[in-house]
Amino acid sequence: MPKIKMPKGTPSIDMTPMVDLAFLLVTFFMLTASFRNAEPVTVETPSSISDKIIPENVLMVTLDKDGRVFFNLSDAEARKEMLNSMLQKYKIGLSEEKIEEFSFMSTFGCTMQELPAYMNTEAAKRASFPTKGIPTDSTKNELLDWLSYAATAAGNTGRTAFEEAKLKGGEPKMEDFKPKFILRVDSKTLYKDAQVVIDVFRELNLNNLNFVTSAEAIPVN
Amino acid sequence: MAQIAESGGGDHGKGKKRAKKGSTHVDMTPMVDLAFLLLTFFVLTSTFSKPKVLPLNYPAKPKDENVDAPKANNVATFILSDDKVYYYLGEFYSKSRPGKNGSTELSEANFGSGENSVRKLLASWNEYVIRNKVELDKKLDSKQIADTTYDRKLNDLTVRREAVKVLIKTDDKALCKSFIDLVDELKIASVGVIAPTDLSAGEKELLKEKN
Numbered sequence: 001m002p003k004i005k006m007p008k009g010t011p012s013i014d015m016t017p018m019v020d021l022a023f024l025l026v027t028f029f030m031l032t033a034s035f036r037n038a039e040p041v042t043v044e045t046p047s048s049i050s051d052k053i054i055p056e057n058v059l060m061v062t063l064d065k066d067g068r069v070f071f072n073l074s075d076a077e078a079r080k081e082m083l084n085s086m087l088q089k090y091k092i093g094l095s096e097e098k099i100e101e102f103s104f105m106s107t108f109g110c111t112m113q114e115l116p117a118y119m120n121t122e123a124a125k126r127a128s129f130p131t132k133g134i135p136t137d138s139t140k141n142e143l144l145d146w147l148s149y150a151a152t153a154a155g156n157t158g159r160t161a162f163e164e165a166k167l168k169g170g171e172p173k174m175e176d177f178k179p180k181f182i183l184r185v186d187s188k189t190l191y192k193d194a195q196v197v198i199d200v201f202r203e204l205n206l207n208n209l210n211f212v213t214s215a216e217a218i219p220v221n
Numbered sequence: 222m223a224q225i226a227e228s229g230g231g232d233h234g235k236g237k238k239r240a241k242k243g244s245t246h247v248d249m250t251p252m253v254d255l256a257f258l259l260l261t262f263f264v265l266t267s268t269f270s271k272p273k274v275l276p277l278n279y280p281a282k283p284k285d286e287n288v289d290a291p292k293a294n295n296v297a298t299f300i301l302s303d304d305k306v307y308y309y310l311g312e313f314y315s316k317s318r319p320g321k322n323g324s325t326e327l328s329e330a331n332f333g334s335g336e337n338s339v340r341k342l343l344a345s346w347n348e349y350v351i352r353n354k355v356e357l358d359k360k361l362d363s364k365q366i367a368d369t370t371y372d373r374k375l376n377d378l379t380v381r382r383e384a385v386k387v388l389i390k391t392d393d394k395a396l397c398k399s400f401i402d403l404v405d406e407l408k409i410a411s412v413g414v415i416a417p418t419d420l421s422a423g424e425k426e427l428l429k430e431k432n
Contacts, residue, residue, distance in 0.1 A: 015249055022256040029263030046401040049409060050275040063397075182274060187398035191301065191391045194400075198417075202282045210274035211401055219334065219409065 039107050040127045041070055043186045048213035055180045057158050059150050060212075061143070061201075062107055065186040067193035068133030070109030071146050078153035079103040085149040086112065094119060109133040112142055136196050144200050151204065154179035184212040277404055280416050297346060298388045299330075299339075299403055300420070301395035302428055306330050306339060306403065310346075315423040327427050332402050339403065343410035349383040354411050379413020386414035392428060 041064040062070040073079050080103040087094055090112040094102075098119045102108075110118040110131040121129055136143045158177040165172040181201060185194050201209060300307040307327040314320035330339045344351065354375065361371045378384060387407055391400060400417075407415055420428070 015253060019249060019253050019256060022253065022260055026256055026259045026263065029260065029267055033263050033267035045272065046398045048273070048275045048401060048405040050273045050405075052274050052276065054272050054274050180274075185397040185401075187396065189397040190393070191395040191397050191400045192393050194397050195391070198279060202279055205281065207279045207281050208276065209279060210276045211404075212272050213275045213401060213405075215273050216405075219340070 040109060040129070041068070041107070043184055044188075045184060045212050045214050046187045047216035048211075049216050049218045050213060051215070052210075054182065054210075054212065055176075057154055057161075057177060057179045058182045059147065059154060059179055060107070060182040060184055061147075061197050062109075062184040063186065063189045063194055063197060064133075065188040067189060068109060068131070069136055069143055069197060070107045071134055071143070071150075072107040073150045073154060075154055075157045076103045078150065078157045079105075081153035081156070082146070082149040085153075086145060089145060092116065111135055136200060141200065143197065144203060147200060147206075148204055151179060151206065180210060181206050181208065182210045182212055275401065275404060275408070277415065277417075280418075294382060295384065296386050296388060298390060298424075300327065300390045300392070300424060300428060301399050301403065302392045302432065303394045304396060304399055306332070306399060307428070307431065308339075308342070313421065313423055315426075325423075325427065327431055329431075332399070332406070339406045340409065343385070343406060343412065346385040347410045347412055349381075350378050350385075350411050350413075353378050375411070376413060379411065384414070385412060387412050387416070389415065389417045390420045390424065391417070392420060392425070 039062075041062060043062055043064055056074065058072075058074045060072040060074070062072065064070070073082060080099060083094075083099055083102050086092075087099075092112055092115060094116060098116075102119060105123075108118065108126075110129065111134065114129075114131055118126065118129055118131070134143045134146065135141065155178070158179055162172055162174055162177040165177070183194065183197065183201075198209065201207070296312070297308060297310050298313070307329055309325050309327055312320065312325075314322075314324045316324045318324075328337075330337055330342060332339055334340055357366075357371055357374055357378070360366045361368065366374070389400070389403060404415065
C-alpha cells in the first residue's frame with residue numbers, strides 16, 4: 001500500500017469572506033441601531049395588537065409601578081419654551097446653561113422645588129434622585145402646568161415645522177405635525193393612578209390619548 | 222492570518238542564504254476579533270421593535286357634573302377589579318329597583334381565548350360589525366374603495382344600533398395591564414365606541430359581594 005502523503009505546508013483558511021461579512025453586519029447594526037435615551041424609570045409596558053408607531057412630536061407622561069409621574073416633551077425647542085414658562089410661574093431661577101441642558105434631556109420627574117437640585121445632579125445619577133415624581137394633587141397640580149405649557153409650546157413648534165414643510169413643497173398634513181399625547185404606564189401601575197393623569201389631560205381638553213404598548217401578534221380567529 | 226506559524230528559523234540544509242521572502246499576508250486576527258466584538262455589542266444593544274401606541278379617545282369632561290350620560294342601546298359594561306374582569310349587558314338595575322329581567326348580575330370573564338373569554342364574548346356580541354368589516358376589508362383589498370372611505374364606513378358601522386358599545390369601569394385595585402388588555406380585546410373585536418367611566422354606587426356594591 002502506498003503511503004498517504006501528508007500535504008506539505010501549513011493549513012490555511014481564507015478568512016477574507018468571513019471578515020467581509022462581519023464588517024457588513026457591523027455596519028448594518030451601527031447604522032440601524034437607535035440608542036435609547038437614559039430614562040430615570042424603567043417601565044414595562046403592556047402589549048397590544050396595535051401597529052401604530054409612536055409619532056414624532058409627543059408629550060409623554062410616564063407612570064411607574066408606584067404611581068410616580070414623569071414627563072417628557074420630545075421637541076428641544078418646545079422644551080425650552082415650556083421650562084421658561086414654568087420657571088417664571090413658580091419664580092425659580094435656573095442658569096442659562098442648565099436650561100440649555102434641560103432642553104436636550106429626556107424624561108424627568110421632580111417637583112418644581114426640587115428642579116434646581118435635580119439639574120445640578122450629575123446626569124448619570126439623576127435616575128436615583130430621590131423624588132416622588134411630578135405632583136398631581138388638586139391643591140398643587142404641577143403636572144397640569146407642565147402639560148398646558150408643553151401643549152402650547154409643542155403646538156407652536158409643530159406649526160412652524162408644518163409651515164417649513166409646506167415651503168419645501170409637497171402637501172404635508174397639519175395632523176402629522178400636531179403634538180400627540182402619550183401615556184406610558186407600567187403593567188403593574190394601578191389604573192386609579194393613571195386615571196389621575198388622564199383626568200389632568202381631560203381637564204385641558206386633551207381627550208385623544210395614546211397608550212404605549214409593545215407589539216403583540218394579532219390572533220387568527 | 223489563519224495559518225499555523227511555520228517554525229521560524231531552522232537550518233534548511235546547505236543552500237545559499239536567500240533574502241527572506243517577504244510575506245504578503247497581514248495578520249487579520251485582531252481585526253476580526255474587533256469586528257466580532259462590535260458585532261456582538263450592536264446585536265445585543267440595538268432595539269428593533271419601536272414601541273407602538275394604542276390610541277384611545279376619552280369622553281370630554283362634562284361641563285355639568287350632574288348630567289347623566291346619554292342612554293345608548295346595545296351597551297356592554299366591563300368592570301375591572303384586581304386582575305379579574307366582570308361584565309353585564311344592558312342597563313344597570315339595582316336589587317331595590319329591578320327591571321323587566323330582574324336585577325343586574327355580574328358575570329366573570331377572562332382574558333384567555335377559551336370558554337367565557339372576553340374575546341369570545343365580544344365576537345358574539347359584535348358579530349354584526351365583524352361580519353360587515355370582513356366585506357369592507359375585501360373591498361379595500363381589491364381597491365374598490367379608498368382607505369379614507371374605508372375608515373369612514375367602518376366608523377359608521379361601529380356606531381350603528383346593531384354594534385355593541387362598551388363602558389369600561391375600574392375599581393381602586395384594577396391594574397393598567399388589565400385595562401390595556403381589555404381595550405386591546407375591544408380593538409380586536411372592532412368595537413368603535415369605548416368609554417372609560419366611573420363606577421356607580423350600585424355597581425360598587427355588587428362588586429363587593431363578588432369579592
